[in-house]
Amino acid sequence: MTTANHHIEKDPSYGWLMVLIVFTLSALSFGSLGAISVFLKPLSTEFGWSRGMTSLGYTAIAFSSALFGLLWGIIADRYGTRWFGVIAAIVMTFSLFMLSRQESIVEFYGFYFLFGAFGNAMVSSPLFANVGFWFRQNPGLALGITAAGGAFGQGVIPFLTGIGIAEYGWRNTYLITAATYLLIAFPIAFFIRESPWRLRIRNSSVVDDRHFPLSEVEVIAWISVAVIFCCNCMAVPIVHLVPLLTDKGASVESATSVLMVLMFAGVVGRILGGKLGDLIGALPTYILMSIGQTVFVFWFPHVDNRPMLFMLAICFGFTYSGVMSSILVCTRMMVSARLAARAMSMTSFFGWGGMGLGGFIGGYLYDLNGDYVWSYTFASLMGAVNLVILTLFSLRIYSQRRALSKKKDHPAGALT
Template sequence: MPQITDQAHQDREPAYRWVIAFTAAAMLAVVMGQLVNGLSVFFIPLERAFGWARGDIAFINTVGLIGLAVGGIVMGRIADRAEIRKVCLFSVAVTSLCVFAAAWAEALWQFYLLFFLAGAFGGGALFAPLIALVGNWFHKGGGLAIGIAAAGQGVGQGGVPFGTAFLIEALGWRGAFMAQGLITLALLLPLALLMRAPPQRGAHATGGREDAPPLPLSTVIPTMSLAVLMCCTCMAVPLMHLVPLIQGYGISATEASSVLFAMMIAAIVGRVAFGQLADMIGAIPAYMTASLWQTVLVFVFTQITDLDMLYVFAPIYGFGYAGVMTGVLTTTRALTPATRRAGATGIILAFGWLGHGLGGYQGGLFYDLTGGYDVSFANAALAGVLNLVVVGSLYLALRRRAALPA
């Protein structure tokens, strides 16, 4: 009888990995949708309310992403040792409180402080730990699972700005921040309680050792950090500046936000598809394919002024661009041991958030300097080329390593 009970428990445990994957996706949608590019619909309201330059407003997002980078390193290491449920609850509390408090901000430094804290202890306590958790629950088909979790971020990056645009119209920008804080707490508190570590299996359960990673971490972490810095600098420009770019054509905020939303809906499919592609052809080839897609198409946004054409092009771009983040995550999983995965992911993603901050800030800065977005989007394409060079060198190093005799 005990044997039947034990076997039933083992049969139930693997099924729970899908609860982890989809719950992680939902939590990342809410938190990362606010921190990565949710500020994009606040550009014009804050510009009108305070008269601040667009570069200064974009720097609010940059400071938040710097916080996300720093917090990801610290919280990733903590998550390798701490109970994941407590880490998630801490993230939910900090994020909701900081966003709610932004409704009373009157000065730039107050926005900078609140978004830094939300990034460091909100998003930083969530993204790397959850992605590592999902990867650790899946021993086969991890690319698809990580793609699903990453797709949650894509949902948030499209859905949060889209929904916030209506909140701003109905409640004003201060009311929108208050509503976001309350919604975050109400949605994520019960989801955080579902999180738990996977059952120990294999090397952990038997006291054995993990297989050695294909390259030393001293090579993997710096190389992937440089690659993700460049790829996220590229992707941040349309994420942060597509809405104000379209508004500059005389199109309303809700219509401009709906273009971004259409792009991110396609990105949901793209993140899952490139996760599956990583399981089929390998993590790095899938990453390079998505990077090439993003790099070739990003500048085209500045050449389209027709709303209908933007609705057509944005999803095409979004499907391929979305695979970049999935590629980063699946490649990191493939090249790092499970016992150090959250910490390594936190370090690598720290440079991703710095890239997001750099891309968003330079987009606003060069807009202020030139009165347009051509230079900003050209810089994005250049960063994409550099990312391809770095990832290509990593792929060649792995090929050479595989060719060596054991």
């Protein structure tokens, strides 16, 4: 019995294969979200849709990811994530294929909604929770590397999409993307396994060894409220950076190269953000990275110098992606294995809601003003609100720890 427990407590080497699998699946999924910004102008031109209307495609995928993520979180905690990747691979391929044949705004929204509900929602929070509990040692690093897949995909896929649209048109680009996703995602999805730690907790009456001064419900509530605003902040450049740059006269290839650099910086940001969470704590890392994204996002409409634009993209990409890792690590460290997928899905619900709303408001403010200055100002203001909430959360944890410490030093009924 002791030997078995000792074996379970170790970090199995298969966990690193899970990191690679979920890295790849999230790269494909998040890459399609990023590519919406590249399809935005060609679709607007062909069908006569406004910038705000087309931006709602991103909102559709974000809200469906949010809504269905809650369902998949419940199922994952109860039954595991064994077949999540297979289902997601099939649905992502089908959605992209149907987008190549779309003729109306309803189809555009509908197929992106499907992509989010049965694709993105299945390969993000539930699988991140699975990966996080493969590791007792340095879970932040493992989650950071896993989450880096999203940034990698959001850099590479929009760039390749821009080349594809220029060479083959937007319909054929959707079709080529669908075939590529099937060839990559479908085979690797069969290698998904459940974390031994989560299996042990789910299949027994063992009480999870959680040590945190706030209840799990309160933790989830604090993080959920914060991510609404931090995701409002990051959504604007994700959806509108390519249109902003092409409006200023840059070619699509040039604009997507800036986005690619931003996302590659994000790969580093997610990995180091996760590792920093292991070293100084998840919440301090979240606050530090949030300061960065709030400051840097404001300057995108105001920078025209190309080297400075690349530097700004690197700084924003690093910090915004560090925020993404920090949210995952906060949830991993502050809730139990038994509740992990539901907790990550709940915080993701509000995060995706914030992303969808931020992407839409960015487009709506553009339609009102004819430029992106107020869109990016809005993003920075939302980042500031996020920082206020995180500061209050930190103070709440500190006060509760002090109260518990005093209670231990002076137990009720003790003689004074």
